[in-house]
Amino acid sequence: MYPLGLRLVGRRVLVVGGGRVAHRRIPRLLEAGADVVLVSPAAHIALEALADAEALRWHRREFTPSDLAGAWLVLAATDDSGVNSEISALAEDARIFCVRSDDASAATAWTPAVGRHDGLTVATFADNDPRRAAALRDAVADRWEAGDLVAPRFRPAAQPVPAVTLIGGGPGDADLITVAGRRAVRAADVVIADRLAPAALLEDLPDEVEIIDAAKIPYGRQLDQDRIIELMIERALAGKAVARLKGGDGFVFGRGGEELDAATAAGIAVRVIPGVSSALAAPALVGVPVTERGVVHDFTVISGHLAPDDPGTLVDWDRLAAGRGTLVLLMGVRHLAAIAARLIAGGRDAETPVVAVMDAASARQREVRARLADVADADITSPAVIVIGEVARVR
Numbered sequence: 047m048y049p050l051g052l053r054l055v056g057r058r059v060l061v062v063g064g065g066r067v068a069h070r071r072i073p074r075l076l077e078a079g080a081d082v083v084l085v086s087p088a089a090h091i092a093l094e095a096l097a098d099a100e101a102l103r104w105h106r107r108e109f110t111p112s113d114l115a116g117a118w119l120v121l122a123a124t125d126d127s128g129v130n131s132e133i134s135a136l137a138e139d140a141r142i143f144c145v146r147s148d149d150a151s152a153a154t155a156w157t158p159a160v161g162r163h164d165g166l167t168v169a170t171f172a173d174n175d176p177r178r179a180a181a182l183r184d185a186v187a188d189r190w191e192a193g194d195l196v197a198p199r200f201r202p203a204a205q206p207v208p209a210v211t212l213i214g215g216g217p218g219d220a221d222l223i224t225v226a227g228r229r230a231v232r233a234a235d236v237v238i239a240d241r242l243a244p245a246a247l248l249e250d251l252p253d254e255v256e257i258i259d260a261a262k263i264p265y266g267r268q269l270d271q272d273r274i275i276e277l278m279i280e281r282a283l284a285g286k287a288v289a290r291l292k293g294g295d296g297f298v299f300g301r302g303g304e305e306l307d308a309a310t311a312a313g314i315a316v317r318v319i320p321g322v323s324s325a326l327a328a329p330a331l332v333g334v335p336v337t338e339r340g341v342v343h344d345f346t347v348i349s350g351h352l353a354p355d356d357p358g359t360l361v362d363w364d365r366l367a368a369g370r371g372t373l374v375l376l377m378g379v380r381h382l383a384a385i386a387a388r389l390i391a392g393g394r395d396a397e398t399p400v401v402a403v404m405d406a407a408s409a410r411q412r413e414v415r416a417r418l419a420d421v422a423d424a425d426i427t428s429p430a431v432i433v434i435g436e437v438a439r440v441r
């Protein structure tokens with residue numbers, strides 16, 4: 047085996063067979079820019095969708111030898127060994143490398159298990175034992191993720207490394223951040239973390255990483271945010287990789303937009319990593335879907351930090367009260383009585399089920415069920431996601 051990297055941009059790769067193996071391999075070939083031609087009477091739906099989107103060309107028929115013309119690489123992935131052998135032999139004659147799905151040892155090319163991270167690619171082979179190759183790839187990936195695999199750069203990265211990364215940390219459990227989010231936290235020199243961000247992620251960071259606890263910055267509310275932005279920009283301009291870690295998704299009542307604007311205005315490159323918002327995660331964690339076929343086709347995420355009669359509110363409470371969609375209320379504990387009364391006055395059924403999920407995705411997670419009519423008397427404490435609508439009924 048002689049490992050080699052192939053530049054496939056614009057080069058034809060012939061894939062014969064549209065089943066499981068083609069389904070797994072074709073996306074990566076497309077990612078590499080290959081001109082993929084699929085020959086198969088039938089194909090997985092996902093491959094059909096790629097053909098419909100003109101990401102590849104699909105000939106809906108059996109293989110014929112002329113299909114090999116112009117190909118740089120062939121993947122013989124039919125479920126008929128005889129056909130794969132025939133393709134392989136014809137490819138050999140034409141001096142085209144051929145990967146076989148059925149018998150790697152009879153093939154002229156093998157596909158490694160591949161992992162990619164931060165400009166690095168690891169490709170592993172294990173004599174005819176693809177699971178072993180995948181296990182090694184995963185072991186390397188785990189060490190990358192844990193940050194204990196050292197691979198210093200000796201050349202500048204092709205792309206400038208963004209100085210600030212705005213990371214949605216998910217609803218609280220360290221397992222519910224995205225893979226990209228977790229990697230970005232581990233790659234940071236400075237982490238500015240909010241109160242509702244997954245704190246467990248910070249425990250594993252090396253001592254030299256500066257952790258700024260945004261919840262403890264001792265000013266009033268507005269100044270908090272100004273000071274956070276100031277610190278974020280200051281550290282980034284000093285050449286530090288800054289991770290701004292927030293609870294849920296930073297762009298859902300998370301002031302992420304302001305931070306994006308401020309950093310951009312200061313000439314700092316920003317990367318945004320979305321997170322799983324508590325608006326969706328909290329109901330899901332107690333088995334409440336926010337939409338349901340035949341029951342409700344819309345949901346609205348609302349900030350309840352201002353009472354419905356507050357002149358500053360931007361929420362159209364009349365429309366919400368008159369509709370039948372699910373209402374997902376964040377920051378709604380303080381004004382819950384007024385909000386429930388307003389919804390009932392505007393037409394929502396007083397019997398509408400309500401579920402409040404408190405401290406979601408933590409060991410303290412608690413849920414309370416009520417009806418819209420009596421939810422104001424329920425034992426609901428902050429932070430809570432309050433779901434109002436038919437979907438909140440006990441299943």
Ligand SMILES: C[S@@+](CC[C@H](N)C(=O)[O-])C[C@H]1O[C@@H](n2cnc3c(N)ncnc32)[C@H](O)[C@@H]1O
Pocket residue numbers: 217218242292293294295296297298299300322323324325328375376377378403404405406407428429430431
């Ligand atoms: C300022 S908002 C931030 C929302 C966040 N960006 C998100 O996408 O989840 C804070 C509110 O989010 C809700 N929240 C966030 N995390 C929560 C959790 N773990 N459990 C319950 N509610 C949560 C509460 O309604 C809380 O008052």
